[in-house]
Amino acid sequence: MTTYNLITILGPTASGKTPLAVALAHRLGTEIISADSRQVYRGMDLGTGKDLSEYVVQGTAIPYHLIDIAEPGYKYNVFEYQRDFLQAYEQIVSKGKLPVLCGGTGMYLESILRGYKLLPVPENPVLRKSLENKTLAELTEMLGKYKTLHNTTDVDTVKRAIRAIEIEEHYLHADVSESEFPSLQSLVIGVSIDRSLRREKITRRLHQRLDEGMVDEVRRLLDEGVSPEDLIYYGLEYKFLTQYVIGQLTYDEMLRQLEIAIHQFAKRQMTWFRGMERRGIRIHWIDALRPMEEKVDEIVSLLTEG
Numbered sequence: 001m002t003t004y005n006l007i008t009i010l011g012p013t014a015s016g017k018t019p020l021a022v023a024l025a026h027r028l029g030t031e032i033i034s035a036d037s038r039q040v041y042r043g044m045d046l047g048t049g050k051d052l053s054e055y056v057v058q059g060t061a062i063p064y065h066l067i068d069i070a071e072p073g074y075k076y077n078v079f080e081y082q083r084d085f086l087q088a089y090e091q092i093v094s095k096g097k098l099p100v101l102c103g104g105t106g107m108y109l110e111s112i113l114r115g116y117k118l119l120p121v122p123e124n125p126v127l128r129k130s131l132e133n134k135t136l137a138e139l140t141e142m143l144g145k146y147k148t149l150h151n152t153t154d155v156d157t158v159k160r161a162i163r164a165i166e167i168e169e170h171y172l173h174a175d176v177s178e179s180e181f182p183s184l185q186s187l188v189i190g191v192s193i194d195r196s197l198r199r200e201k202i203t204r205r206l207h208q209r210l211d212e213g214m215v216d217e218v219r220r221l222l223d224e225g226v227s228p229e230d231l232i233y234y235g236l237e238y239k240f241l242t243q244y245v246i247g248q249l250t251y252d253e254m255l256r257q258l259e260i261a262i263h264q265f266a267k268r269q270m271t272w273f274r275g276m277e278r279r280g281i282r283i284h285w286i287d288a289l290r291p292m293e294e295k296v297d298e299i300v301s302l303l304t305e306g
Helices: 017-028 078-092 106-113 126-132 136-143 156-172 195-211 215-223 227-234 234-244 251-279 292-305
Strands: 005-010 032-035 098-102 187-192 284-285
Touching: 005 017, 005 106, 017 032, 017 187, 017 292, 032 078, 032 106, 098 106, 106 187, 106 251, 106 284, 126 156, 136 156, 136 195, 156 227, 187 292, 195 215, 195 251, 215 227, 215 234, 227 234, 234 251, 284 292
Parallel strands: 005 098, 005 187, 032 098, 187 284
Antiparallel strands: none
């Protein structure tokens, strides 16, 4: 029988993983650690889909960690994520609680579940110079040739792709044999959602967030001094909305291209999760359409069965 010291809830964007994690945390009286590479940034709310109101159940606020911990414009990375995860994890465990890890950033999730020891990676000016004229497609193809852990779920700008290659190249020559990251036994739950329903929810949520002021959020970030280049670096909503605000795209072009990009992103997330299964991580898939109580009951049952 497995004794779990972590529960992980993962799934593609718009699958409903956060409400499930919150309902589970409420049932177990515990706290949530986010695994989202963009929700770490303060003031980037609508574009990252924080939906912090979801962290309240029946008037009870569920504590969460690793959201709003970095300034917009900063390049937060997986090394920092592992460090911050451990701090949050140990804090929750010290209270006698079982932490719930929830998110959709494949590299963040896998770095925890497989216990990768990652090191800070310095900039490589020579490598960057050699890559600067390559297209995103060429860079993505290059990235796919590396054998070590690499993050393609969030790479949708040339700058991010170059940074990802820079990280991989560093690990080819760095000594990462000594792993100091603890081995965690996690029950891993995946939220399975039909592709057509996922697409429908993505489209509906995108229009809702635009109505709620997502364009104004980007304008505010730019007014506060975050550079267009830095916002574009974050990809997806911030990439296309920034291009619209600075006049590179019309509103209709922005909306059409962004919607396509989010659908592609969700597909890449699922590809990553399937890859995690091939790499030895067992994921228990639960249908997103099942009633919330049923889903929580099943997770609790899996937890006690071990």
